[in-house]
Amino acid sequence: MKLIVTGTCLLCSETIYPAGDWYSLLQTKLPSLCSACTAKLAPISQTSCCTICGHPDSKPRCAACQPEDFMQRSLYPYNDDVKDVLARYKYRGDAALAALFQLPMQRLLRRLPKADAVVPVPLHADRLFERGFNQAELVVRRPKLLLARRTLSAKQSKSTPVEREANLREAFHVTGNVTGMRITLVDDIYTTGATMRACKDVLMQAGAVSVCGITVARSLRKSPM
Amino acid sequence: MLKKDVLAALCGRQLTIDELVTALAGGEPFRESYDMITQLLDTLEAEGIVTKEAAIQKTCRRCGETPTMLPGTCGRCGKTCSYCRGCLMMGRITACTFLYRASPPAAHPAACTWGGSLSDLQQQGADALVTAYRKKRSRQLLWAVCGAGKTEMLFPLIEAVLADQKPVMIATPRRDVVQELEPRIRAAFPEATTAGFYGGKEPHERIASFNIAVATTHQLLRFRDAFPVLIIDEVDAFPFSADAALIRAASQAVDQNGLTVYVTATPSRTLQQEAKRGKLPAVTVGRRYHGADLPVPAFHWAGRWQKRLEKKRLPETLVRFLRKHRDRQVLLFVPETADLEPVREAVAKLLPGIRCTSVYSGEPLRAERVKAFRNKQIDVLVTTTILERGITIENVQTAVLGIEAPIFTETALIQIAGRAGRSPRYPNGDVAFFHFGKTSAAVRAVATIRRLNRESR
Ligand SMILES: [Zn+2]
Ligand SMILES: [Zn+2]
Ligand SMILES: [Zn+2]
Ligand SMILES: [Zn+2]
Numbered sequence: 001m002k003l004i005v006t007g008t009c010l011l012c013s014e015t016i017y018p019a020g021d022w023y024s025l026l027q028t029k030l031p032s033l034c035s036a037c038t039a040k041l042a043p044i045s046q047t048s049c050c051t052i053c054g055h056p057d058s059k060p061r062c063a064a065c066q067p068e069d070f071m072q073r074s075l076y077p078y079n080d081d082v083k084d085v086l087a088r089y090k091y092r093g094d095a096a097l098a099a100l101f102q103l104p105m106q107r108l109l110r111r112l113p114k115a116d117a118v119v120p121v122p123l124h125a126d127r128l129f130e131r132g133f134n135q136a137e138l139v140v141r142r143p144k145l146l147l148a149r150r151t152l153s154a155k156q157s158k159s160t161p162v163e164r165e166a167n168l169r170e171a172f173h174v175t176g177n178v179t180g181m182r183i184t185l186v187d188d189i190y191t192t193g194a195t196m197r198a199c200k201d202v203l204m205q206a207g208a209v210s211v212c213g214i215t216v217a218r219s220l221r222k223s224p225m
Numbered sequence: 226m227l228k229k230d231v232l233a234a235l236c237g238r239q240l241t242i243d244e245l246v247t248a249l250a251g252g253e254p255f256r257e258s259y260d261m262i263t264q265l266l267d268t269l270e271a272e273g274i275v276t277k278e279a280a281i282q283k284t285c286r287r288c289g290e291t292p293t294m295l296p297g298t299c300g301r302c303g304k305t306c307s308y309c310r311g312c313l314m315m316g317r318i319t320a321c322t323f324l325y326r327a328s329p330p331a332a333h334p335a336a337c338t339w340g341g342s343l344s345d346l347q348q349q350g351a352d353a354l355v356t357a358y359r360k361k362r363s364r365q366l367l368w369a370v371c372g373a374g375k376t377e378m379l380f381p382l383i384e385a386v387l388a389d390q391k392p393v394m395i396a397t398p399r400r401d402v403v404q405e406l407e408p409r410i411r412a413a414f415p416e417a418t419t420a421g422f423y424g425g426k427e428p429h430e431r432i433a434s435f436n437i438a439v440a441t442t443h444q445l446l447r448f449r450d451a452f453p454v455l456i457i458d459e460v461d462a463f464p465f466s467a468d469a470a471l472i473r474a475a476s477q478a479v480d481q482n483g484l485t486v487y488v489t490a491t492p493s494r495t496l497q498q499e500a501k502r503g504k505l506p507a508v509t510v511g512r513r514y515h516g517a518d519l520p521v522p523a524f525h526w527a528g529r530w531q532k533r534l535e536k537k538r539l540p541e542t543l544v545r546f547l548r549k550h551r552d553r554q555v556l557l558f559v560p561e562t563a564d565l566e567p568v569r570e571a572v573a574k575l576l577p578g579i580r581c582t583s584v585y586s587g588e589p590l591r592a593e594r595v596k597a598f599r600n601k602q603i604d605v606l607v608t609t610t611i612l613e614r615g616i617t618i619e620n621v622q623t624a625v626l627g628i629e630a631p632i633f634t635e636t637a638l639i640q641i642a643g644r645a646g647r648s649p650r651y652p653n654g655d656v657a658f659f660h661f662g663k664t665s666a667a668v669r670a671v672a673t674i675r676r677l678n679r680e681s682r
Pocket of ligand 4: 299300301302303304305306307319320321322
């Protein structure tokens with residue numbers, strides 16, 4: 001008989017042993033990460049981040065953030081370790097890693113106004129085919145696929161920022177009834193927020209009453225403010 | 226054009242459609258190239274030139290791992306699907322994809338133009354390998370001590386296989402060995418197409434054509450029934466990972482009736498026993514090409530060296546060793562990364578004027594520091610076992626502090642001792658084991674070295 005249940009770390013394949021206390025020994029389910037990998041994925045403190053954009057250590061609000069700006073929260077800072085994990089998830093296609101984010105993303109969801117639907121930022125059909133899955137869709141439970149993406153956004157380098165935002169809005173369209181709904185968008189990485197803002201505009205036009213967002217990771221400002 | 230490229234890529238390989246698309250698309254949108262290449266592959270399959278197999282059946286057909294369920298529905302097939310995490314680093318395989326294969330490439334006979342000559346012992350080793358090939362053996366061990374000149378011993382075998390218009394593969398667990406080996410092979414066989422394969426190469430480089438392939442053992446997963454001869458160099462380099470995946474990859478890459486040659490200076494217990502019982506044909510080259518004995522390590526008492534180190538002091542015996550060799554370069558091995566800095570500080574303090582630095586696997590300046598040591602700008606290089614093999618420096622003396630640490634296995638210690646006395650100008654290097662209690666691994670290492678010296682006389 002096997003007395004101690006051991007597991008395998010989802011990231012490094014290291015064997016995981018339960019902690020020595022009785023409570024841990026009685027658990028039948030072990031964490032999916034070893035302690036070293038857990039330490040690498042250090043979440044953003046949700047009590048001290050910017051209440052608008054979720055930037056860490058910016059409570060109550062970054063200098064550049066306005067109360068009416070797009071509101072979102074991120075799980076992790078987009079540092080080198082998180083970058084590696086997300087690259088393996090998204091580009092290598094290690095879809096099983098989505099399990100790492102589901103529970104914490106669910107908790108993050110509760111920190112924002114209640115949502116009637118959790119909507120992943122969509123991938124273009126060709127991109128979905130190439131990658132094999134939508135990385136934003138798998139990190140939450142019961143996603144509602146209420147958005148679709150038309151064309152791969154063309155090379156944008158020459159257009160002005162305003163034109164780029166307009167192009168991006170063109171790319172998304174609503175595929176269901178969102179009238180009167182409070183919506184939380186989901187994406188993997190938050191950088192400038194342009195994608196999520198474009199999705200918000202489209203959803204608001206279609207009748208949604210409020211739109212905010214959650215992301216797995218967000219990039220950090222170069223210099224502390 | 227595309228047809229030719231696809232066929233060239235598949236020669237002797239097993240590739241997924243994704244690998245073909247990324248290697249051959251050249252900037253085209255994925256979906257369009259995918260459709261085009263799929264259509265082409267279907268035609269080639271109908272013509273009997275290409276075969277395909279579902280990439281995941283009960284297990285992954287590439288690496289043998291059990292597949293993982295894909296959460297949600299698959300973006301490719303639109304159904305419930307699974308994928309393999311075992312060989313994810315080689316590009317993702319899903320249950321709805323195929324592995325495509327085609328027969329191995331024909332090679333051109335190419336002469337070896339290496340200008341040197343083999344010693345009598347090297348010649349014996351080389352002949353044994355050619356005999357194993359001619360007699361159609363399935364396995365052969367070449368036990369060649371550090372500094373025996375093993376690469377040159379492979380040349381006659383490579384030449385014989387190329388003469389039969391067949392390709393050869395030399396695989397080794399370590400990428401730096403591939404990078405060192407590839408140019409030497411290319412120089413020895415200028416008329417043959419030599420290609421190196423290891424992680425981090427560009428997609429189009431992964432499908433380069435080859436008569437002689439030099440690759441990391443991982444890359445063997447991309448080859449299928451391709452080689453009548455597969456040479457695995459430094460088969461023991463990862464002592465604890467004689468993993469099933471490697472064995473599987475090797476047996477898939479080699480022809481069904483092909484020969485696998487294991488080349489090593491430190492064969493594992495298992496290989497040695499198989500050789501002893503006659504299950505594995507073996508040839509031993511127990512002497513260096515310059516003819517001198519392998520340096521025999523000497524034991525020196527180091528006492529509680531870790532305690533001394535806390536006070537920035539070194540064992541007296543080690544200080545004496547470093548003083549004795551103050552005009553020569555010394556490689557000083559320590560058990561752990563944490564020991565590097567204290568030892569370096571102590572050396573700097575006790576022997577002013579000695580230029581000393583350290584390296585370990587995670588050291589960002591590793592390459593630069595090793596280069597500085599090669600250029601004789603460093604006198605003492607303190608290192609973890611990462612430099613136990615592959616580094617050849619004329620007239621270097623080697624020392625191991627704390628041989629009682631479990632990381633210093635018999636294999637590691639023989640490799641370390643093998644760093645000394647490599648060049649014919651300075652064939653007698655000093656090898657010193659500083660210990661707080663001899664281990665059986667260390668005693669066995671010394672006994673093995675003595676035996677090889679005795680038996681090759
Ligand atoms: Zn881990
Ligand atoms: Zn903010
Ligand atoms: Zn696999
Ligand atoms: Zn599928």
